[in-house]
Amino acid sequence: MSILSPTGHLGFTPIERGSFDLGVARGPDAIVADSGSCDIGPQPLGADEPCSPEDWQRHDLELMLLAARRLGVPMIVGSASDSGTDRGVNQYAEIIRGLAQRHGLAPFTLATIYSEVGRDEVARRLRHGTRIAGLDGRADLAPDVLARTDRLVAVMGVEPLVHALDQGADVVIAGRSSDSCIFAAPAIRAGFPEAAAYYLGKVLECASFAAEPFMGKESIIGTVTRDAVTVTAMHPGQRCTVASVASHAMYERANPFFEHVAGGVLDMTDCRYEQVDERTTRVTGFTFRRDAIYRIKLEGAGKVGERAVAIAGIRDPYTIRNIDAVVGWARAKVGERWGEPGARYQLYYHLYGRDGVMGPWEPERTVGHELCVVVEAVAPRWEDAEIICALGTRNLFYARLPEVKGTAGTAALMMDEVLRGKPGYEWTVNHVLPLADPLELCTIKTEVVGA
Numbered sequence: 001m002s003i004l005s006p007t008g009h010l011g012f013t014p015i016e017r018g019s020f021d022l023g024v025a026r027g028p029d030a031i032v033a034d035s036g037s038c039d040i041g042p043q044p045l046g047a048d049e050p051c052s053p054e055d056w057q058r059h060d061l062e063l064m065l066l067a068a069r070r071l072g073v074p075m076i077v078g079s080a081s082d083s084g085t086d087r088g089v090n091q092y093a094e095i096i097r098g099l100a101q102r103h104g105l106a107p108f109t110l111a112t113i114y115s116e117v118g119r120d121e122v123a124r125r126l127r128h129g130t131r132i133a134g135l136d137g138r139a140d141l142a143p144d145v146l147a148r149t150d151r152l153v154a155v156m157g158v159e160p161l162v163h164a165l166d167q168g169a170d171v172v173i174a175g176r177s178s179d180s181c182i183f184a185a186p187a188i189r190a191g192f193p194e195a196a197a198y199y200l201g202k203v204l205e206c207a208s209f210a211a212e213p214f215m216g217k218e219s220i221i222g223t224v225t226r227d228a229v230t231v232t233a234m235h236p237g238q239r240c241t242v243a244s245v246a247s248h249a250m251y252e253r254a255n256p257f258f259e260h261v262a263g264g265v266l267d268m269t270d271c272r273y274e275q276v277d278e279r280t281t282r283v284t285g286f287t288f289r290r291d292a293i294y295r296i297k298l299e300g301a302g303k304v305g306e307r308a309v310a311i312a313g314i315r316d317p318y319t320i321r322n323i324d325a326v327v328g329w330a331r332a333k334v335g336e337r338w339g340e341p342g343a344r345y346q347l348y349y350h351l352y353g354r355d356g357v358m359g360p361w362e363p364e365r366t367v368g369h370e371l372c373v374v375v376e377a378v379a380p381r382w383e384d385a386e387i388i389c390a391l392g393t394r395n396l397f398y399a400r401l402p403e404v405k406g407t408a409g410t411a412a413l414m415m416d417e418v419l420r421g422k423p424g425y426e427w428t429v430n431h432v433l434p435l436a437d438p439l440e441l442c443t444i445k446t447e448v449v450g451a
Contacts, residue, residue: 004028008206010035011057019234036079045083046301046425084176107450111169157262159438161185179205195288210248300429306382307421308389329399
């Protein structure tokens, strides 16, 4: 069984048409794409809005839909519209209906899978003694954390997707889904072992990120047998090599050998990689272990406040050498008027040119000849965030350093204004919930679409 993966995040930027068409010409058995990610931060989930323009999303859905209907194979999209909320599922379903009408497509079955979870439902389970364990060092979910959560989604495994395909779905638009599970589901339904199916999903989830040289948004094809997975780059200038495929298996992993999904874990410890031809790699040796208790991941986000942003540049070598003292001065001047950061406000200084990307995890602290300082303030009211951000930025000019004798050489503003950002959100829920039935938090609907 072969599956075409055209993009690692549908709609984030448009799919590249050339390699997609080459992949379609190979006659895959399904066309599958993920459309969501935690990489975009908690704001799209908390605010329930997409981070991608609908025109780009429609472009990608149209390419996939027309190709899948022409081939007569399933089309599956997971984590609809970036965060996989019910709004996102409804948005994509409406786009599919519109495209079917516009192109006069023959009738087909559209399945929608909803996985947004009400806060009351989670609270009910907590009251009944269900332990909702935290991930990555978080404490178990507590009522006060749940109370400041605006929206939650359950990250579905393969079972809802398999169920939708069993109901005759030709096109599946799913809510928040495990990236690898949307690819594994049709393979598991077709009878392939879970280990091979989940590895197929792992290697296809980000499309051409598993190939070299780097080219985003290009298509790849994965083929599964009972004991092996082969993956081939579709762009003529790309190759799926032992190095590129093995490195992608380690991508975004706390442990490079394990991929945890709802119901079990894919173990890649003993994987063997073999170069089949110039653009294809074959993988064997994976195993899959079922968990004793079936758990799904819950993701939740809550609003922290309104955000204000300002940008300053610093080039003076002495000021750069003392940048921590400069920032300390600016923070202190804000603190004199607003008190210590906390419930009233939060204030951040992002120092691009030193550690603006990685922050405290930056191993190389060498500073160049200039710094960009992005000042970010968050407060319950926009008016307060704006004032705090302005105060925290302008005081970069006035930091009192021992050897400064004049007014020149401090900071330069890119613009003399404070910019209004989208509201600030935080991840409140990153926990696992035990389920008696893998389908119990999902709602699956089917309808016939087309002329």
